[in-house]
Amino acid sequence: MLENSSPAFNHEHFLKYLTGEPGVYRMYDVRGDVIYVGKAKNLKKRVASYFRKTVDNVKTQTLVNNIVDMDVTIVSSETEAFLLENNYIKKYRPRYNVVLRDDKSYPFIFISEHEHPRLSFHRGPKKKKGEYFGPYPSAWSVRESLRSMQKIFPIRQCEDSYYRARSRPCLQYQMKRCSAPCVKGFVSDEDYNEQVKLAAMFLRGKNTQVISTLVGRMEDASVNLNFEAAARYRDQISALRKVQEQQFVSGTQQELDVFGFAFRNGIACIFGIFIRDNQVLGSKSFFPKIPKGSIDKEVFESFLLQFYLAGNKLIPQQIVIPIKFDEMHTVEVVLSQEAKRKVKFYEGVRDEKRKYLQIANNNAENSLETQQNQQKSIFARFTHLEKILELDSPIKRMECFDISHTSGEQTVASCVVFDRNGPLKSDYRTFNIDGITPGDDYAAMAQAIKRRYKSPTNDAKLPDLLIIDGGKGQLSQAESHFKDWPEDKKPLIIGVAKGTSRKPGLETLIYAYSHETIAVDFDSPGLHLVQHIRDESHRFAITGHRARRHKVKTTSPLQDIPGIGPKKRQMLYKYTGGLHGLKKASKAEIAKVPGIGQDLADIIYDYLHS
Template sequence: MTDEQLPLFDHKNFLKHLTSKPGVYRMYDRKNEVIYVGKAKNLKKRVTSYFRKSVDSVKTQTLVNNIVAMDVTVVSSETEAFLLENNYIKKYRPRYNVVLRDDKSYPFIFISDHKHPRISFHRGSKKKKGQYFGPYPSAWSVRESLRSMQKIFPIRQCEDSYYRARSRPCLQYQMKRCNAPCVEGYVTDEEYSEQVELAALFLKGKNSQVIGTLVKKMEVASDSLNFEAAAKYRDQINALRRIQERQFVAGTQLELDVFGMSFKNGIACVFGIFIRDNQILGSKPFFPKVPKGSTAEEILASFILQFYLSGNKVIPKQIVLPLKFDDMETTQQVLSVEAGRKVTFFEGAREEKKKYLQIANNNAENALETQQNQQKSIFARFTELEKILDFETPIKRMECFDISHISGQQTVASCVVFDRNGPLKSEYRLFNIDGITPGDDYAAMAQALRRRYKKPNKDAKIPDVLLIDGGKGQLSQAESHFSEWPEDLKPMIVGVAKGTSRKPGLETLIVAYSHETLAVESDSVGLHLIQHIRDESHRFAIGGHRNRRQKVKTRSPLQEIPGIGAKKRQTLLKYTGGLHGLKKASKDEIAKVPGISEDLADIIYDYLHS
């Protein structure tokens, strides 16, 4: 049955058998894609409202005209309906729902629960024992805080495997950024624990208490004529005071999120300010995907639920909002249940909260204006590129591939995606390339293309333009891969070859199959778009390669030995004092480790000394 032959949705028959219980409904279009997800306290009453004769909302009219099928999921309470709706929106990303593009979990600073605790960056579930501080609005803000703390509190930030394998202090000790707890005789357990406690107090915003403690210790050291220790405390105090001068202290607010909002010309920006332990951890603008005809209230309501119910977010006790919306009380109850404690919304807040709300609203307006200007610039770049490539229809999607490796090792291919709004980072992909001759970029490109575009499919996300970073050799791999595809499904393939000097602006564009070269002026905004996507694919490939290379570096040599599983590795390292001690051990000493036979000890010794 073709799309034109599909029957219209028989809403009367559907409503006749619909329950009045709470639940979630999904609406489908002709392609059997979910185009809208909604929740209801009373399913029959809510769904009926879509099919009234007089519907004012243009958005609702357009939505109803596209419905071919519906289904519902009945739940036991309105709270369950909220949670299920959020899960469905995250899963289907429907066209007519407000969808939060950034649903990642936020990073934390983590102090581990070890004899010599490690301070580190953490993202994800809190399974490890220790103290978590945050959440911070970005990975950059966490790493910046860790860099600052490393200069003040000499606590280790190295990986546990690196820490256990040390036999002498590393460079961080020489730079006075670590007390070298990995080696005996450099710092006592009490001194190290003291620095960890001070770091934890600092992260809780209790700077004055930390400074007071250090002042007392400096005076005691000075009175005892221990001037070297007194000088260390003095330097810590000075560094802390410099940070305190730069740091904006958030008054009396222990745990508070503030959201400002701006909504103009169909684009919305929600700006969040995040306060924990009396200090602002940071701020961030969000630009949710907004269907036509949406109201500011609908956008804010959807944003709040999706923001806090996705990505392992921490729900604060207090949330300041710029305006009221429907189901505000129920949303508050849902978040309270999710957080396991009472969560309170404030709207039109006074005094301190009002000041933060005003700051958030102003920042939302500024961020929205910047975003609109950027979109105008991107639109102009796409229009110019369409002229350069003689593209008859608007380019909606572009993808670009690049290869990264060092001497052929840990080869990674990147694929980045751009649409008419710019980078579409949720659809970026990395491919670890294996099974090829090291350094063969052509084979690496061919493998990446095979894995990305497996077979012709009308429903697959095939780009309008496919950019290949490289000359005719890399381009030929793409030509070969798509040679048997139907013409109507093939992307336009363009190679981006660097000039002899490899300087930006001197790139040559090579059109696939004809190998026609397009000379483009260096100041062309269309060329700037190609440079942008090419540079982004290059950055993403290098990042993927570095991560893969780092994994190889941190991989234990014991993992390569047949017959040595995780438990035996742990036992070997425990009884021999780490990898360094294991390398020093004789065959007889290795054979004395529980669970290690003499034959296996021979294998381990020979492998480590080969």
Template sequence: MENNQTVFDHKAFLANVTHQSGVYRMYDEQQQVIYVGKAKDLNKRLASYFRRDVPSVKTRALVQQIRAIDVTITHTEGEALILENNYIKKYQPKYNILLRDDKSYPYIVITAHRHPKLGAHRGGKRVKGEYFGPFPSAGAVWDSLRLMQKLFPIRQCEDSYYRARSRPCLQYQLKRCSAPCVDKISEQDYQQQVHLARLFLQGKNEQVISTLVESMERASDKLAFEQAARYRDQIATLRKVQEKQFVSGTTAELDVIGFARIKNQACLHILFIRDRMVLGSKSFYPLIPSASSDEEIVSAFVTQHYLGEDVNQGNIAKEIILPCAIDNSVQLQHLLSKQVGYEVKIASNVRSERKRYLTLANTNADNALQVKNSHKESMQARFRELNNEFELNKPIERIECFDISHTMGQQTVASCVVFNPDGPLKSDYRRYNVHGITPGDDYAAMSFALNKRYGKVKDDDKLPDIVFIDGGKGQLARAEQFFADLDLPHSPLLIGVAKGESRKPGLETLIMAGSHQLINLPATSPALHLVQHIRDESHRFAIAGHRAKRAKAAKKSTLEDIPGIGAKKRQALLKYLGGLQEVKNASVDQLMQVPGISQQLAKTIRDFFN
């Protein structure tokens, strides 16, 4: 790679560049990757950037910032496409079109246990089993699981609960589980139900019904009328489900990508069609450089969304419909087919049913972009209104709000939420586990949170314009004292948000730092609505953290805090002595009778509880 220099000597560089295919990376003065591209002929492609008559504004701006370029040669164009995709995901260059979607799709999984479990899953596929999906949201997964619980009596409980059963649980009484944990169903019958659930998740409803009909007839021939009645009820429930389902058309498996664009904003909306039904949909909002064409955006999206080792193979349909033609569609078809092990077709010029799907996807993309912009414009209007209320010299770019949550002083958690003119900036949200203070001291907890957030801040860009403190004059005064003791380039505007009478929304009082002047905005004020939104979000974020911490503490055994007591010894103590209370009251001699507990360890346990 070339050394950092004021002006990039492209002529000297191009004199030594190969004519083979490969991938190139361009760097700026800070040695940051600003663009990644691929080429069939690296020399010709890179030379095209430095012509005098480059028409693209984006390319000219890019060339002005280039200080170094390095290249990686590949054997084929397909390899170059894969490597380019990997580099874009790794470096996130600002001049590339970037797909920023960090959320993984939720799936339904049938585990590979002796008695398989039916459950929801999100993230890496570490659990052995079969995965079905993707589903557009977690809600869709849970709705499907609730439905399947009525159709197929397969366990949905956690493994720890399943192993600990000695008698059937309530789900068995409700006929939503066949209780394989206590052998209330034979292995063969349970595996048959698992097989039927698998077929149902694959969309093969008619095959499920046919199998159930055959099983009902066999049970009836054997005079097993109770079992035949169960099959009959399953068939009836499935028939009702079929009546409620919307059969979209005749095409079995499609991903239809809609596209909409407003200036430098774009939305791509995918319709997931599996087994002739619209399974769900999802919108994506890629970050695009100016002067990018629609074809470039669609091409970059398809490549990043479908190609690579980090992509769940079950996401890829056998046919992908695009809103416009892209140059590398043939290469992508070949690479995707090779990646998933079956033929994948990419098409754009479609007719009939596929065209109706594409129109629907485009309409959804346009609507999603309009809604997003509407929300953004509303948020920006609220920021302007808040700026006018406080008569600030410059526009508000960043607001942070702090809140404290605890239960009678225990498991105290502080939250910090961040808003900018586009809305909540969730990537900058932070929670702080408060410790080292007197339980229930909200003032000390606020100081702890502020110190965690601003105690080591030196960069002026990281400071907000406004800091809201959820609380009255006491919390605000503590925040004022904290910032007064800090040596910051500039202190943010501090405002306390006190709840109004009866804690009703619209009656909040704002308390200005310094003068402690009280400001009561009208209940219809957009500025007050913004303050309420920020305050409620900080409250929600703090409570969620506190509840998670409290739930974790509730599951934790006191014995875990004793040095030298591991999981096996805890289990032995509880089993041998009969419970935690008996362990607390046991003498040293009684503790020594527990297998694995020495005299020294028995004294340690006794001293811990006394």
């Protein structure tokens, strides 16, 4: 690929030497930011169309007025141009492009290839050996499916480290949600693997075959007078039939994605229904960022490419689309090459596809209306808060900090971000706090603020309003950090102190530096906005803390000792009665564990008691 660029933009000079080959062009503003990325079969014709004397599109006129420089990347085909354009949009997130906000990979259900396979949630590259089912539209739908399957198939869902360390069955066995393959004598390998196969069949949508198999097993057990096993099969069949009844849409489509579309007042909603193995895995609403003046065809085409080319998403053989767009055939070719099989678009005009498309369009309209009402509410809250704080300029970005820990351990600070559309989750951050006195919330707050706002020069996204969850003590940490910053760089800082009863509506807002309190009515929309971001920062801090605490729980303290692998750890726990027993054991007792010896026992003892 060949790159061309001009240091000082002059469109006539630029077009004079521009090639007619396929490629991608980037437009820059006065700050050097990429404001638009486009693709073209013929670069010269496409770029020249922006500078015609008669351009009616307001978006194009505004875009052209902001161009200071351009460059192009020449590629070998139009298909390659589509792929490169998508990569550039993802990288630069330009102001005048339609940008999909949620481009993360979708989760899968994973069955591992262990001796006793594990059923688990998976997101990311498929590096582990095993079978992947999905993708599902949300983590919630995966966890709901795993919960349902746990009641039907007694397959382990525990972490490998937990599974290896067991010497007796856990609570899941007592609740009949696991057959305890971790302990010998509770389930044979043959019976366990049969349940794994049935679970895989269930995930492929072969519910009827699974039920038929279980019915046969139940009858055989009854004939052999094994009534306990027959009762287990009966319960499995009953649970499976309940799951079948709960599926809200059933059909005959093996692999299909259906998209509904609604576009009104500058907001677009694309609603996706995802079908795999004759089952509706779930659905999701998408609200891409849209520049003013965009048309529906452009919005939907951009969404479709960014959605499927974001990586780690299964591209189905059939995609039902709500509207035609100009480059449908080329996009089909691009997706087919990416999927390495034939991908075809359908307009949903017949039978079952029409039914699904109608459901998707109805949901898109409903989601769009809900989003618009929510935006009106959020806008009103921002406006009211600006009046309360007597601000001359609007609040475009606000951030809130909170601290979470358990008795001072595994302290985590959260930073939550809102813009005028509400929560901006892509900018949320958590900070693992170390090197402080356990339980010192003031020091934790100071460390988090210092790490978030390093200096006034290199912080591109400074908030207009910074909210600290806490009283004057926490507020003083922010005051100290920003004390020497230039006045035009300092954010407005307020603290949120809970009332004596800690009930919502009785909070006190406190200005930084002056420590003046702000009078706010309990039913004030501005206060509701502050409560919203405060509660969100609290939720996010607790989530981060729980994740850190879980990681510590599931990590063995012996993992850092050289020469202690999984087998020796298991032997140590088995012979001493777990970590608690190992800490109580003497060096001589540790040395008696098979495969340890005196030298290693000395190292283990000293490590655990240092």
